[in-house]
Amino acid sequence: MVKRIPVVLAMALAALLAWQPAAAQSARARATAKVDLDARFKEVQTNPKLADDLYKVGRKVAAVCANCHGDGGNSTKPSIPNLAGQNPAYLLEQLRQFADGRRRNEFMEGMIRAMDADEKIGMVLFYAAQEVIHKPATNAGIAAKGQDIFNKNCFRCHGNVGRGNEQIARIAGQQHDYLRLTLKRYRDGADVRANSIMTPNTKHMTDADIEAVVAYVSSMP
Ligand code: HEC
Ligand code: HEC
Structure with a gap:
């Protein structure tokens, strides 16, 4: 790449x-x-x-x-x-x-x-103004775990359907490798995306938690 x-x-x-x-x-x-x-x-x-x-x-x-x-x-x-x-x-x-x-x-x-x-x-x-093309989850079991994580925390800011609001990013339907990389950067405090409010919100996530939330979020319409 x-x-x-x-x-x-x-x-x-x-x-x-x-x-x-x-x-x-x-x-x-x-x-x-x-x-x-x-x-x-x-x-x-x-x-x-x-x-x-x-x-x-x-x-x-x-x-x-x-x-x-x-x-x-x-x-x-x-x-x-x-x-x-x-x-x-x-x-x-x-x-x-x-x-x-x-x-x-x-x-x-x-x-x-x-x-x-x-x-x-x-x-x-x-x-x-462009529509996001929906990509269904390829592994429903992992996506269901991700949905639990989403519903415990992420929804507070990104909204129930993951589309954010005037200030906060839409994450629904986002590309999976990009989501994984971005969440790990936030969690690990990488300086390419430093001082984000997302760091405290990912700090306790394991790699498996990230995999799950990525599977769910990338499949949200
Ligand atoms: C307290 C509010 C809040 C919570 C809770 C929250 N986020 Fe965020 N999120 C934000 C904000 C604000 C940004 C934009 C931050 C920036 O510019 O770095 C963001 C950015 C992101 C991005 C980057 C979007 C992009 O296009 O690059 C992803 C992915 C993301 N959040 C996923 C999640 C997930 C998954 C969770 C739950 C584990 C979560 N967020 C919980 C507020 C929140
Ligand atoms: C060579 C490939 C390439 C081209 C061409 C390109 N981008 Fe990007 N863009 C990227 C990559 C890779 C990222 C992710 C960067 C990161 O977070 O590491 C990105 C990220 C972004 C983001 C942040 C998205 C988010 O969800 O946070 C915006 C906005 C953006 N690009 C706008 C544009 C615009 C506007 C153009 C055309 C004028 C453009 N890009 C052309 C590769 C490209």
């Missing part, structure tokens, strides 16, 4: 440049312009015409992301997260975390530096 990234990186960057010829000279200026994402997002929410325009911008941006995150944000790679159906505020917060170093992934940090505020907001509008 790590070894293959440079090829995909080259493809994605080529697509990024082809998609917007003017990007080359203006990208740096646009990316460094300080636009408050929350303020712009609020503006978009009260302006349907602007929302519609930015949705179209987002659909174009998503064509670049599709190499990894799949068409319409339904990833076909178990280790790469779905973006479909994800909550806007959560997505914006992750963009901020990649940008300020709280969350580390060299490739994603580069991607985000190349996007201006309207491309970010458009991308978020586009993905939030």
